[in-house]
Amino acid sequence: MLKATWEELGSQEFASITIDRIAQRSGVHAATIRRRWRTVEGVITDMLSQHSEKIPIPDAGSLRADLHAVTQSIAEFYSLARNRRLVEAVVTSAAREPGAAEVLRAVFKNRIQRVSVLLERAVERGEIPADTDAEEVIAAIGAPFYYRLLITRRPIDAELARISAESAYLGAVEGIFRTKGSRPD
Amino acid sequence: MLKATWEELGSQEFASITIDRIAQRSGVHAATIRRRWRTVEGVITDMLSQHSEKIPIPDAGSLRADLHAVTQSIAEFYSLARNRRLVEAVVTSAAREPGAAEVLRAVFKNRIQRVSVLLERAVERGEIPADTDAEEVIAAIGAPFYYRLLITRRPIDAELARISAESAYLGAVEGIFRTKGSRPD
Numbered sequence: 270m271l272k273a274t275w276e277e278l279g280s281q282e283f284a285s286i287t288i289d290r291i292a293q294r295s296g297v298h299a300a301t302i303r304r305r306w307r308t309v310e311g312v313i314t315d316m317l318s319q320h321s322e323k324i325p326i327p328d329a330g331s332l333r334a335d336l337h338a339v340t341q342s343i344a345e346f347y348s349l350a351r352n353r354r355l356v357e358a359v360v361t362s363a364a365r366e367p368g369a370a371e372v373l374r375a376v377f378k379n380r381i382q383r384v385s386v387l388l389e390r391a392v393e394r395g396e397i398p399a400d401t402d403a404e405e406v407i408a409a410i411g412a413p414f415y416y417r418l419l420i421t422r423r424p425i426d427a428e429l430a431r432i433s434a435e436s437a438y439l440g441a442v443e444g445i446f447r448t449k450g451s452r453p454d
Numbered sequence: 455m456l457k458a459t460w461e462e463l464g465s466q467e468f469a470s471i472t473i474d475r476i477a478q479r480s481g482v483h484a485a486t487i488r489r490r491w492r493t494v495e496g497v498i499t500d501m502l503s504q505h506s507e508k509i510p511i512p513d514a515g516s517l518r519a520d521l522h523a524v525t526q527s528i529a530e531f532y533s534l535a536r537n538r539r540l541v542e543a544v545v546t547s548a549a550r551e552p553g554a555a556e557v558l559r560a561v562f563k564n565r566i567q568r569v570s571v572l573l574e575r576a577v578e579r580g581e582i583p584a585d586t587d588a589e590e591v592i593a594a595i596g597a598p599f600y601y602r603l604l605i606t607r608r609p610i611d612a613e614l615a616r617i618s619a620e621s622a623y624l625g626a627v628e629g630i631f632r633t634k635g636s637r638p639d
Contacts, residue, residue, distance in 0.1 A: 357549040360604050364542040370607050377606055405617060408606065412597035419545050420600055421562055421593065422555050428634055432590060435630040436621055445620040449613060 270295045270302065271319065274312050278351050278358075288312075310362030314372040317359050320346075321376050326383060332391035333438045336410065339384065340430035340437075343414055347425040353418055360419060381407045388441070397441045405446040409437040455480045455487065456504065459497050463536045463543075473497075495547030499557040502544050505531075506561050511568060517576035518623045521595065524569065525615035528599055532610040538603055545604060566592045573626070582626045590631040594622040 273295030277286045286309050292299035306312045327338035346352050362369035385403040392399050413433040417425055440446055458480030462471045471494050477484035491497045512523035531537050544561075547554035570588040577584050598618040602610055625631055 361546045361549050363604070363607065364546050373605065374607060408598060408601050409617075409621060411605065412601035413593060415605055416593050416597035416600050419548070419604060420558065420596065422548065422559060432594075432625075432630055435628075436594060436625045439624050439628055439630065440617075440621045443620075443624055445617055445624065 270297045271312070271316050273297075274309075274316060275351070278313070278354050308362070308366070310358060310366060310369050311372075313355060313358040314362060314369050314376075317355060318372065318376050318379075320355075321380050321383075324380065324383065326386060328390070331394075332387065332396045332441065333434070335387045335391075336434040336438050337430070339387070340410060340414075340434040341427070343411070343433075344425050344427060344430035347414060347418060353425075356415070356418060360415075377411075384410075391441070398444050398447050400448045401441055401444075402446045402448045406437055406441050409440055409446070410434070455482045456497070456501050458482075459494075459501060460536070463498070463539050493547070493551070495543060495551060495554050496557075498540060498543040499547060499554050499561075502540060503557065503561050503564075505540075506565050506568075509565065509568065511571060513575070517572065517579075517581045517626065518619070520572045520576075521619040521623050522615070524572070525595060525599075525619040526612070528596070528618075529610050529612060529615035532599060532603060538610075541600070541603060545600075562596075569595075576626070583629050583632050585633045586626055586629075587631045587633050591622055591626050594625055594631070595619070 270291070274286070274291050277290055277294060288299050288302050288309060291297075291309070291312065292302055295302075302312065306315060324339075325342060327335045329335050329338055347356070359369065359373055363373045364370075381404050384407050388397065388401055388403045388406055391397045392401065410433055413429055413436070414425060417423055417429055455476070459471070459476050462475055462479060473484050473487050473494060476482075476494070476497065477487055480487075487497065491500060509524075510527060512520045514520050514523055532541070544554065544558055548558045549555075566589050569592050573582065573586055573588045573591055576582045577586065595618055598614055598621070599610060602608055602614055
């Protein structure tokens with residue numbers, strides 16, 4: 270069923286995908302799909318959650334190298350038009366349905382937990398302050414990609430991955446992501 | 455007419471705003487609105503363009519202070535739920551309509567031109583490399599806000615403005631936004 274949706278996304282604009290088309294392609298009854306996922310957006314959000322579980326967590330020995338590896342996999346993922354459409358569909362859905370917004374938050378919370386290990390290792394190696402806010406670092410890694418995807422709507426490339434990794438690395442080393450209470454200002 | 459739409463955004467969820475409601479509130483015929491803007495999204499995108507023209511361009515004597523001033527005005531703008539809905543509406547629209555995507559690009563291109571002057575001054579003062587890519591710096595300033603708005607969907611606050619300004623400043627000073635051809639890698 271999710272595979273059928275994936276194929277639909279590969280061949281159609283998001284606006285033209287319907288529960289009936291997914292039902293037709295997958296052989297699952299439309300009523301069954303509606304009962305479980307309610308909307309096309311619901312189906313797509315579920316796909317995103319499943320993808321999120323598969324992101325590899327690098328361990329290259331330095332935070333800088335790890336961050337470059339992470340941003341390169343993000344860039345590869347979004348170099349496919351189908352994956353761009355996937356995230357567009359989820360963000361669009363989240364703006365209209367509280368349920369989809371909730372799933373989006375859950376997906377990214379899970380992603381933060383998975384990537385936090387890179388930062389824990391960097392703290393252990395003494396590369397960054399111990400009170401670095403993992404959530405803010407991960408936001409800094411992802412933000413340039415979503416800006417490019419959703420705002421300027423230009424292609425994702427290796428140059429963007431480099432900027433994203435270097436920017437997050439510099440900020441983390443310089444302590445700009447330290448938790449609020451511990452900064453001297 | 456745009457004022458009526460603004461009021462609708464202040465009191466309604468985006469999904470419930472229609473051309474007919476805007477017509478009713480503004481006293482402009484629905485047919486006239488449809489002829490000029492085609493959709494609700496079209497009306498809202500036009501509002502965003504008009505807002506963009508009004509962003510103040512600071513001149514505080516240092517790039518760091520200028521960037522903090524810019525991110526503080528962005529944070530103030532998005533602290534209002536109505537303005538969050540405005541940008542959500544535009545991004546959602548851009549994902550579905552090539553026309554809206556085109557306007558979004560035009561709005562941000564204009565914003566880049568306006569903010570570029572801060573970077574030109576910083577280059578003149580010798581704060582950042584002469585070949586700094588203004589577009590990438592401006593993307594770096596905006597990206598954390600749109601990530602917070604559209605992905606994690608949490609409130610915008612002064613802390614985010616601080617992180618955004620410091621991150622863009624550090625990156626610019628360290629040369630990570632230099633145009634590709636001129637970096638030694």
